[in-house]
Amino acid sequence: MADLSSSSFPDSYELRAATVADAGAIYELVAARERELLGRPDTEPDRIAADLTLPGLDPAVDTLLVYDTAECLVGRAWVHGGRRSAVDVHPDHRGRGLGSALLDWAEARARQAGGERLSQTLSDGDRAAVGLLRSRGYEPFVTQWLLEIEMPAEPVLPGPPPGITVRPFRPGDERAAYRLTEDAFDEWQKRRKSYEEWARNTVELDTFESELSAVAFAGDEMVGAVLSLNVPDTDEGYVERVAVRKDHRNRGIARLLLQTSFRAFYRRGRRTCTLWTHSETGALSLYQRVGMTVRRGSAVYGKALGVE
Template sequence: MTTTTAVPLRLPANAAGLTTRPLTRDDAGAVTTLMGACEQQDVGEVLIEEADIVGDWQRPAFDLASQSVAVLDGERLVAYAEVYKGRWADAAVDPAYRGRGIGTALSQWTRALAARDGGTLVGQPVPGESPGERLLESLGYRALWTSWVLGMPAGRAIDPQPVPAGYAIREPRDEADLRATWTVNEDAFLEWSDRERSTFEEWTATVSRRPGYEPWQLRLMVDPTDDVVGMAFVVVSSGCAYVDKLAVRRDERGRGLARALLVDAFEVARDHGGERSELSTDSRTGALGLYQKVGMQVTSVWRHWAADVTPDHVVAPD
């Protein structure tokens, strides 16, 4: 039986009285509340919901017990961090607890955990011009790409895009449809994303196994032979329809399929309470202009900051 060596989080002296432990599944609500408070402070709106957290935590390659840490003031969660596959970090500090060195300690912890798990680069997205961005820059991180959250102004909709003759948009019917959709999604995103291919099980953890999932949320574009050639995944939360994934097979591009999927996803989501429409894209995709052209406007800017990891970052257990 193999065990993973724990990575201790060493808090600064002016964080005396706070305690640490790994996160548990029961902490999903508290992490959502913490991240929501940070988003409200830094970008003026709450984007996260608990299903996002639960979906991420149920990915097969993620071990919450050995790849996360919580910082508590009594029973209250005031900061946390996690690192997925030695590369992808998330961390947050309650706005009321900033300025005590907790964020710096979490940065050191994420590097140490990434080093333990064989990573060579670790980073995370943070809001542009936020305290988190300034902290990471001061710690030697570098910005790798920029992301934008875009929304459709109230009362406006994307002009309809006809679906080509013989093509259709439908829901998935079975696992074969899900696997075909996963393939289209992964193939498209791996054209520009510097990561390894997600397994089907990892993909379904945040799509069809995401808490609250219903088949109408996954929109499949099929060709005249009923092969899946495009997909969109839409989530409705607090009256907002958010397109979380949108992809079209490379050989099927230039037919207006992506725009047709986008229009369809927002229309279907509206029938399920999504009165507002949002999505995100980043500078690696080159898609910002496309979304702006259909009338969407940038509502917040995020940047992915990352730092090199070396074996020197490994922290010996206490």
């Protein structure tokens, strides 16, 4: 755990590192913040567990939990690879300096891990957290959008391009889907994920469902994929990944795969589907042409850490 001697946690709080067993309590904390901010939870429970088992993340030194005198979890932070971070404070404990103290800890841990720049993603509506980051020298550098499409009627599928076949995702497609999506994302992402890290946040999620996901083939080569999640306790479908191989773009494959996934959700009783995209992918216009609109936005904020 990073040195806490220079931080400003109030004496009434207890601190410790997280373990995988804390995933449920962390989810409840994150859900409380999201209910206040968005009106409902936005993060799936298994996403929290996936974060705690990311390759390269050691919970003993890369996470911090904050408990009040009633032994309730009221704050948390994690740092992955000295580059990415997250900080959450329970709404009932805001205004007590916990956010600043957790940010101090995250920056100290990132420097300790050799990080030169630290980033954190915040919703545009989280004005207090955005104000804190801006006051500490963080600047937005990526814009993200949650897109949605309403489906009052069953989506109609366009015909496949010549030589292209589409089917639901099947067991055994995992490695091909990994290579396809990471190759596509290499055009904008800063770091290529290992298969293990990618899988923990896609096909190994409890909410991943192959029947709601679609893949496209040219012969026996996968050239497109839409990977979808069946999130419980919601009336919406969610698309986690969209990718088409570079040499097969602009042929209508992405539209066909999205419509296939949308139709599968519709047949499950979902009348809305959502997905996230961001400014570095250049895909916003594609989704808008399919009929999706922006529901809300967020931004990734970054700061050069320097040496202290």
